[in-house]
Amino acid sequence: MAGSRLERFGTVFSRVRDLMRSRVIKPHEKPIWYDVYMAFPPKRDPLYVKQHTRPCINEQETVPEIFYGEDEVRAFIVKYAELKSHSELTDSALFEETAKALLKDGIILRRRGLLAVEESRDPVFDLKLKDMLAEQHSVDTQTAQT
Template sequence: MAASRTEKIRTIFQRCERLMRSGGLPESEKPLWYDVYAAFPPAVEPLYNRPVPTKTINRILYPEDLVRARYYKEIYDTDQVDLKNSAVPTISNKFIDKYFELRKMDQSNPNLFADTVNALRNEGVKLTTWEERENVAKLFRNDDTASRKPDFTAEEVFGEDTVDPKAKQADDIDIDNVAADLFK
């Protein structure tokens, strides 16, 4: 079956433009993106033979990402999020703020995660661990069905190379230590 090789010499925009000019593509079936592309053309045409840029993409990983990953692994979150009101923080955001507040006070605390849970419970925030939820669920059902708790590791979530040691700065929190504290 013969196929067109015009993608190597023309862009998809140019092909659509020529099809519409010749009558091969009716105006009513014009692609949705056509008018946007015509109004805002790219600075560099996306041609087939254009060289691929060699720019490296830096991985972005913040310390709160690791805390949030452990939070969702350990805590059964029933928080409802109001997307229209960003002024109200979610329970996970309150947890992260409290975690780093306690971490500033005592960086060598091995039970910092559990202490954060207890501190938020003392403030009146309702936190339920997956273990507590499953124990309550077992009371109301007689079978031992599989857990719905998420089962993942930091490497599965963020990839193997989570930290670039060259990119660390002196004023940054040491992400390796946060990861070691959270995922034991």
């Protein structure tokens, strides 16, 4: 049996000794270490001691939460349906209320095509290329005349 070959059912020495006694292993086939072990046996026989460990009941494994983009969409749909069933707002107002409710829960939504950060209203951004070229041309003509 394979289970009886484990060290917990006897040492390697005792198994080899018993195989030699039963003449399964012939005296000229005995291992090299057998005579050394017979001459200098250990003070204590090696024993197989199975460590009995109980799983720790108080310790809980912490699994990190993983959020995907689909989770935000799913949360929006659930919250949208919940608010729609309780109120009679228009779709755009209902969208805004859903976004506010999700913002309280820590989920930030933004509409497609809109920037997440508002641009500063600098007058340079409002200028167009033609206006800039016309202004530059007028400045060049004034400096050439003077």
